Amino acid sequence: MTLPDFSAAIDPVKLDKLAEVAIRVGLQLQKGQDLVLTAPLVAVPLVRLITAHAYKAGASTVTTFYADEETTLARYRHGHDESFDRAPGWLYDGMAKAYENGAARLAIAGDNPMLLAEEDSAKVGRANKANSIAYKPALEHISNFDINWNICSYPNPSWAKLVFPDLPIEEAVRKLADAIFAASRVDRADPIAAWAEHNAELKKRSTWLNGERFAALHFTGPGTDLTVGLADGHEWHGGASTAKNGVTCNPNIPTEEVFTTPHALKVEGHVSSTKPLSHQGTLIDNIQVRFEGGRIVEAKASRGEAVLNKVLDTDEGARRLGEVALVPHSSPISASGVLFYNTLFDENASCHIALGQCYSKCFLDGASLSQDQIKAQGGNSSLIHIDWMIGSDKVDIDGISADGSKVPVMRKGEWA
Amino acid sequence: MTLPDFSAAIDPVKLDKLAEVAIRVGLQLQKGQDLVLTAPLVAVPLVRLITAHAYKAGASTVTTFYADEETTLARYRHGHDESFDRAPGWLYDGMAKAYENGAARLAIAGDNPMLLAEEDSAKVGRANKANSIAYKPALEHISNFDINWNICSYPNPSWAKLVFPDLPIEEAVRKLADAIFAASRVDRADPIAAWAEHNAELKKRSTWLNGERFAALHFTGPGTDLTVGLADGHEWHGGASTAKNGVTCNPNIPTEEVFTTPHALKVEGHVSSTKPLSHQGTLIDNIQVRFEGGRIVEAKASRGEAVLNKVLDTDEGARRLGEVALVPHSSPISASGVLFYNTLFDENASCHIALGQCYSKCFLDGASLSQDQIKAQGGNSSLIHIDWMIGSDKVDIDGISADGSKVPVMRKGEWA
Ligand SMILES: [Zn+2]
Ligand SMILES: [Zn+2]
Ligand SMILES: [Zn+2]
Ligand SMILES: [Zn+2]
Numbered sequence: 001m002t003l004p005d006f007s008a009a010i011d012p013v014k015l016d017k018l019a020e021v022a023i024r025v026g027l028q029l030q031k032g033q034d035l036v037l038t039a040p041l042v043a044v045p046l047v048r049l050i051t052a053h054a055y056k057a058g059a060s061t062v063t064t065f066y067a068d069e070e071t072t073l074a075r076y077r078h079g080h081d082e083s084f085d086r087a088p089g090w091l092y093d094g095m096a097k098a099y100e101n102g103a104a105r106l107a108i109a110g111d112n113p114m115l116l117a118e119e120d121s122a123k124v125g126r127a128n129k130a131n132s133i134a135y136k137p138a139l140e141h142i143s144n145f146d147i148n149w150n151i152c153s154y155p156n157p158s159w160a161k162l163v164f165p166d167l168p169i170e171e172a173v174r175k176l177a178d179a180i181f182a183a184s185r186v187d188r189a190d191p192i193a194a195w196a197e198h199n200a201e202l203k204k205r206s207t208w209l210n211g212e213r214f215a216a217l218h219f220t221g222p223g224t225d226l227t228v229g230l231a232d233g234h235e236w237h238g239g240a241s242t243a244k245n246g247v248t249c250n251p252n253i254p255t256e257e258v259f260t261t262p263h264a265l266k267v268e269g270h271v272s273s274t275k276p277l278s279h280q281g282t283l284i285d286n287i288q289v290r291f292e293g294g295r296i297v298e299a300k301a302s303r304g305e306a307v308l309n310k311v312l313d314t315d316e317g318a319r320r321l322g323e324v325a326l327v328p329h330s331s332p333i334s335a336s337g338v339l340f341y342n343t344l345f346d347e348n349a350s351c352h353i354a355l356g357q358c359y360s361k362c363f364l365d366g367a368s369l370s371q372d373q374i375k376a377q378g379g380n381s382s383l384i385h386i387d388w389m390i391g392s393d394k395v396d397i398d399g400i401s402a403d404g405s406k407v408p409v410m411r412k413g414e415w416a
Numbered sequence: 417m418t419l420p421d422f423s424a425a426i427d428p429v430k431l432d433k434l435a436e437v438a439i440r441v442g443l444q445l446q447k448g449q450d451l452v453l454t455a456p457l458v459a460v461p462l463v464r465l466i467t468a469h470a471y472k473a474g475a476s477t478v479t480t481f482y483a484d485e486e487t488t489l490a491r492y493r494h495g496h497d498e499s500f501d502r503a504p505g506w507l508y509d510g511m512a513k514a515y516e517n518g519a520a521r522l523a524i525a526g527d528n529p530m531l532l533a534e535e536d537s538a539k540v541g542r543a544n545k546a547n548s549i550a551y552k553p554a555l556e557h558i559s560n561f562d563i564n565w566n567i568c569s570y571p572n573p574s575w576a577k578l579v580f581p582d583l584p585i586e587e588a589v590r591k592l593a594d595a596i597f598a599a600s601r602v603d604r605a606d607p608i609a610a611w612a613e614h615n616a617e618l619k620k621r622s623t624w625l626n627g628e629r630f631a632a633l634h635f636t637g638p639g640t641d642l643t644v645g646l647a648d649g650h651e652w653h654g655g656a657s658t659a660k661n662g663v664t665c666n667p668n669i670p671t672e673e674v675f676t677t678p679h680a681l682k683v684e685g686h687v688s689s690t691k692p693l694s695h696q697g698t699l700i701d702n703i704q705v706r707f708e709g710g711r712i713v714e715a716k717a718s719r720g721e722a723v724l725n726k727v728l729d730t731d732e733g734a735r736r737l738g739e740v741a742l743v744p745h746s747s748p749i750s751a752s753g754v755l756f757y758n759t760l761f762d763e764n765a766s767c768h769i770a771l772g773q774c775y776s777k778c779f780l781d782g783a784s785l786s787q788d789q790i791k792a793q794g795g796n797s798s799l800i801h802i803d804w805m806i807g808s809d810k811v812d813i814d815g816i817s818a819d820g821s822k823v824p825v826m827r828k829g830e831w832a
Contacts, residue, residue, distance in 0.1 A: 034502070036506075044484070051487040051491075052494050055490055055493075055495040055499065058498075061503060061504045062490075063504040064484070068464070068480070071464055074464065074467045074471055077468070078468050078472045079475070082476070083476050086450070086476040088450065088479040090479075090511065091514075095510075097506045097510070098504070101506065103506070
């Protein structure tokens, strides 16, 4: 095999705990459910453990689709120009059908965030757009929370190398593995109980925010003076949540955020990113954007600006917000001091906003709202959903009520 | 990684030639075609080379679906009983859709033929049946030759161990790799030219048989006295062949056979297998069956008889023939003396018959015949198509013409 083998650097007991948490907490996989699993090729050891736990939990079928960095690159090396406007729609349509028939969905994250950094950004943009269009029907089942789903992660060596560039590769894999295990709470004596406790804490925060019913949040900090109007009838969520199929699951492992839907037309001011954003193989750093009437009218970045602008041009909704999320600066992931170059981790180390598609579950009675109703209440729609980090220990947040009164929400990055 | 790494035992130049032959001869992949690739997980090195050649040839997208022996076994170890009646229909339906939209299909063979030998044969049978039913729409595009398709193979260590049980594993992988390369003609100076020559030779044999228009073939040998009536308007094929999408491809690499469609109602007598048959993880050896009116009315095997009987009970067509094929005993694969426990190789070392589905292309003007017409002419239909070997250097074959006259076709396993 030409796959790098650093699995000896990964604690096998904790890896098995991660697999168990992914199935029992992340998915709450039900007896008789099919499972659609996607993973980087190097994540084979975790896939095998997850598959075993899935069958123990009564899975009907477990079907894994692997992505291989080498074959992704082969397309850029050898593919004809027309190839970059194509995507395997047949596969995504099949996945959409699986979800319609009740399958759960688990994604193992851990791809090399810099894989495509050296490739032609026009081709990267075209390939991403073709993929987004083809994937939309499947993604909608996820973003509408029709089914129980989860993302967890595996310490891919190419990712570990980026996070710990100065360490020998085995040591980097070991450190990234340990950081993933700690953030995923599988280093605790009883990870299942630890997750129950954590979910209760996040519930407390979202319950308070739902009681306040703020009309907007006002962010101030270095390079940031941003007012994010919240959607009419928005609802805050965090931690475990119940999908439309009735299954209560933890879609993200790890998760530290409480989040809701901004009003797509009511965002004003300017904001600066506080951590780099890794988007499908390209790093976008020091983003600075200005909003008018909810729309990004100016966008800069010190790195990856061309890809950022391609992203913003995906569709009209790509220039508007679909999510705003609060994470204290002292959260364990932030406290680790590690920059993961991976949204699943970095968004849980920092307050963030997301360009693009909103979550219908972040509305009161969201499950029964039509697409038109969601739009009328300020919910954004787009082919994309891209989180980027705007929190730090220098950011203050006020909640602004309908009558204009202000309530401190966060001070210097901590709950006020 | 927990994958065994014996790729150092595999000649990288010949492996790349195999990838090139698979794309340029096996598939004749067309510019703009999507490619659906399936492979055992250990075949990653060959998948990467094939993907590169596919993109060089102008592939739109190359999508690989891997099968992992470990996760297949995990289901038998941990799966609940109901799981064994389920299959990932969403994936197979997606594949069928890909073929309808013009995708080509390449399968890398090389799974451990004994993988499921120790598992509960009732569960193996149920899982196979569920899979066959779910896979039928996709398989029909292959068996109807709607698209260009190919099977080639990779020296999986678990397969190599079975073929060369007395050798150290690296040595077994090396020997199996070399046997695959020789049989696939990629050990020649110019493999593409070697395939053109081989295709011309097979064409000469099928042209002669089509000129003779035999009504039946009569096989005699140890434990065998079998008359195989041929379907009305049958046509012999061998080597390169043109799919309904207009692409001339070599569906099997290697291939040594010329083959046609028997009459599903006109097979009489008894026949003994001359090589073991490996069927989805179980070895079936010393098969002895008796036909009456085209139907198997008695079936025995010294090993795997329970699985054989499950196979025969799949549906009515599973007890009738869908293919008869002629291969000289002196063919290179047979001459190698290696028993591959893999149909792709062993069927090309020996005359064989297949239970189940017939190929519509093995009829004169087959592409324009309806399913009803094919049935009326004697074509069999079934969820399965399983080749098994009945040729040896002790078998004689006569062609029987409509007027009852006999023409020698093979004597002691060689063309007469
Ligand atoms: Zn978020
Ligand atoms: Zn988000
Ligand atoms: Zn055959
Ligand atoms: Zn066959």
